[in-house]
Amino acid sequence: MSVAGESRSTGMRHGINRRTLVGVAVFLLAVFVVIPLLIAASGRTDFYYTLTSVALLSIASAGVWLMFYIGRINIGQGAFALIGAYVSAILVTKAGMSFWLSLPIAGVFAAGVAVLIGLPILRLKGVYFAMISLVLTQVVTLAALALPITNGAKGITSIPLPGEVSILGLTLIPDFATMENSRLAFYYTACVLMVLTFAAMYRLVNSRLGHICRSMQQNEELASSIGINIAYIRVIVFAISSFLGGIGGAMFGAIAQSVYPSSFQVADSINFMLNCFLGGLGYVFGPMLGTLVLYFGWDLLFESGKYQLLIYASLLIFLMLVLPNGLLSIRLDRLRRTHR
Amino acid sequence: MSALLEFRGVTKRFGGLTANHNITFDVAENEIVSVIGPNGAGKSTLFKMISSFLPTTSGEIRFQGERISNLKPHTVARKGVVRTFQETTIFKSMTVRESVIVAQHLRATASLAGYFWGSKAARADVQAFGEYADELIDFLGLSNIRNELASNLPQGHLRALGVAIGLATDPKILLLDEPFAGMNHDETMSMVHLVRKVRDDRRVTILLVEHDMSAVMSISDRIVVLNFGEMIAEGTPAEIQANERVIEAYLGSEDDAIGV
Ligand SMILES: Nc1ncnc2c1ncn2[C@@H]1O[C@H](COP(=O)(O)OP(=O)(O)O)[C@@H](O)[C@H]1O
Ligand SMILES: [Mg+2]
Numbered sequence: 001m002s003v004a005g006e007s008r009s010t011g012m013r014h015g016i017n018r019r020t021l022v023g024v025a026v027f028l029l030a031v032f033v034v035i036p037l038l039i040a041a042s043g044r045t046d047f048y049y050t051l052t053s054v055a056l057l058s059i060a061s062a063g064v065w066l067m068f069y070i071g072r073i074n075i076g077q078g079a080f081a082l083i084g085a086y087v088s089a090i091l092v093t094k095a096g097m098s099f100w101l102s103l104p105i106a107g108v109f110a111a112g113v114a115v116l117i118g119l120p121i122l123r124l125k126g127v128y129f130a131m132i133s134l135v136l137t138q139v140v141t142l143a144a145l146a147l148p149i150t151n152g153a154k155g156i157t158s159i160p161l162p163g164e165v166s167i168l169g170l171t172l173i174p175d176f177a178t179m180e181n182s183r184l185a186f187y188y189t190a191c192v193l194m195v196l197t198f199a200a201m202y203r204l205v206n207s208r209l210g211h212i213c214r215s216m217q218q219n220e221e222l223a224s225s226i227g228i229n230i231a232y233i234r235v236i237v238f239a240i241s242s243f244l245g246g247i248g249g250a251m252f253g254a255i256a257q258s259v260y261p262s263s264f265q266v267a268d269s270i271n272f273m274l275n276c277f278l279g280g281l282g283y284v285f286g287p288m289l290g291t292l293v294l295y296f297g298w299d300l301l302f303e304s305g306k307y308q309l310l311i312y313a314s315l316l317i318f319l320m321l322v323l324p325n326g327l328l329s330i331r332l333d334r335l336r337r338t339h340r
Numbered sequence: 341m342s343a344l345l346e347f348r349g350v351t352k353r354f355g356g357l358t359a360n361h362n363i364t365f366d367v368a369e370n371e372i373v374s375v376i377g378p379n380g381a382g383k384s385t386l387f388k389m390i391s392s393f394l395p396t397t398s399g400e401i402r403f404q405g406e407r408i409s410n411l412k413p414h415t416v417a418r419k420g421v422v423r424t425f426q427e428t429t430i431f432k433s434m435t436v437r438e439s440v441i442v443a444q445h446l447r448a449t450a451s452l453a454g455y456f457w458g459s460k461a462a463r464a465d466v467q468a469f470g471e472y473a474d475e476l477i478d479f480l481g482l483s484n485i486r487n488e489l490a491s492n493l494p495q496g497h498l499r500a501l502g503v504a505i506g507l508a509t510d511p512k513i514l515l516l517d518e519p520f521a522g523m524n525h526d527e528t529m530s531m532v533h534l535v536r537k538v539r540d541d542r543r544v545t546i547l548l549v550e551h552d553m554s555a556v557m558s559i560s561d562r563i564v565v566l567n568f569g570e571m572i573a574e575g576t577p578a579e580i581q582a583n584e585r586v587i588e589a590y591l592g593s594e595d596d597a598i599g600v
Contacts (some may be wrong), residue, residue: 163486
């Protein structure tokens with residue numbers, strides 16, 4: 001429960017809490033029951049892939065959102081997604097490891113890389129950090145092209161689908177290769193991961209670390225003068241962010257059953273950041289909505305052919321001008337009005 | 341009484357410019373000491389060195405006999421030496437109460453993970469932070485604005501909020517940066533009252549820097565005067581007011597009279 005929140009009128013707080021609870025229930029029902037039923041009824045199974053992508057991209061975007069929360073614009077999430085994808089692919093193909101074990105390792109590895117490079121680069125602020133994080137994606141792409149273990153431009157292909165997980169003969173997760181509908185299985189996996197990610201994010205933001213992040217976003221000097229080790233917190237947050245990037249990337253690799261140096265590019269890094277902007281930097285669920293809207297928006301514009309990018313960019317600029325606090329601010333404004 | 345804070349030959353150079361030269365003086369426990377001097381005298385620089393926001397060029401600053409210069413700001417705060425800032429340095433989009441709660445960082449007993457999972461220690465901390473925040477807010481007379489956003493507060497309240505944030509860390513010595521700047525007579529008097537109250541009721545030693553001499557006369561036990569980075573005088577308010585070099589320094593600067 002939010003310490004900060006308690007200061008506001010508790011009556012209103014509880015009202016929103018009940019609302020939030022209902023909202024969460026509706027959301028879970030929609031994601032895990034209604035959408036699969038609708039897709040089955042309509043026969044548009046390609047939607048599984050689309051929605052799975054949205055779920056995974058929103059996980060990576062959540063990390064970028066957390067960096068915004070300490071006042072850093074991270075345009076390097078593509079680098080960590082790529083690292084995660086390669087780590088998992090290499091462990092599965094070369095070491096014969098189960099995908100399910102390689103997944104957390106990919107996240108932790110990405111977080112480890114973030115700790116190493118975070119110490120020096122996190123001192124930078126504003127546009128300087130943004131630029132260096134942007135360069136990072138390019139550096140990782142080039143490294144993937146050059147290193148022997150990543151197999152250069154040919155990438156890593158024919159990655160086996162995630163295998164079975166069982167404890168004492170009891171099957172917890174069936175072998176994806178034997179399934180008739182592995183798309184549905186991936187959809188469920190991605191959604192479970194997304195729900196876990198955002199539940200953890202919600203908790204984090206409303207716990208002490210979240211308050212510390214907010215204090216750093218607003219004034220690093222003051223934060224350090226009240227005894228906060230800002231360098232340490234920045235590294236922790238960057239590691240969490242990169243962990244989420246690594247998880248998202250590893251999942252993508254498993255679905256595509258391949259990883260290339262171009263699997264995540266600078267454009268992806270930029271999109272992760274735009275997802276956060278669009279959803280709203282002040283709302284922890286912002287990246288989810290932002291990713292959904294941006295992903296579908298891009299697809300819808302596909303018809304417009306060579307003008308796609310132009311229309312897309314203009315719409316984004318327009319949206320950010322009318323809604324500087326993101327799409328979720330519409331909902332919150334309305335709530336606030338009904339409570340007055 | 342032994343010294344709580346000691347300055348020993350503290351010198352700071354910025355390239356060719358000497359902002360502080362060989363500053364040596366002591367602050368005893370439970371004293372209110374003011375460092376004054378015209379604009380550009382080197383007061384802020386000295387303050388930044390105490391809180392390790394700037395490294396010294398030579399000399400050292402000791403707190404309870406331990407060197408605190410050339411460390412990290414958060415390490416110095418951890419030892420009980422905490423600075424406040426001028427009013428623009430606040431947590432703008434936090435309320436008064438949220439700011440005072442987050443500032444109790446050093447009082448935390450649970451780990452960050454403990455707060456995440458909601459451990460017993462963390463829940464006890466959260467409860468204690470809230471209670472102590474309310475106590476400090478009442479103590480500083482901010483009760484009716486506790487849920488105001490900091491960015492909506494007038495200047496006088498912002499100074500008090502700055503003190504509240506500083507006090508929330510449980511400091512042994514509080515460093516106040518120009519607490520009376522830009523205040524009219526009444527505001528200055530109520531701030532003087534507040535600073536005294538902090539010292540008397542909460543036993544916090546006070547070191548403050550001020551540009552305006554008149555404001556510090558009534559509040560200080562002792563005054564240290566800087567001019568062009570040099571320490572030109574040290575003594576009681578009465579001694580300082582009568583000091584030739586001080587009068588000269590202040591007459592020499594265009595913008596301020598000595599304030600007597
Ligand atoms: N970071 C810095 N780099 C170079 N010169 C500085 C820096 N900070 C302060 N100075 C110079 O040091 C002198 C003392 O400044 P300061 O400590 O801010 O004085 P005061 O607070 O007494 O007005 C001034 O001449 C100022 O220009
Ligand atoms: Mg100054």
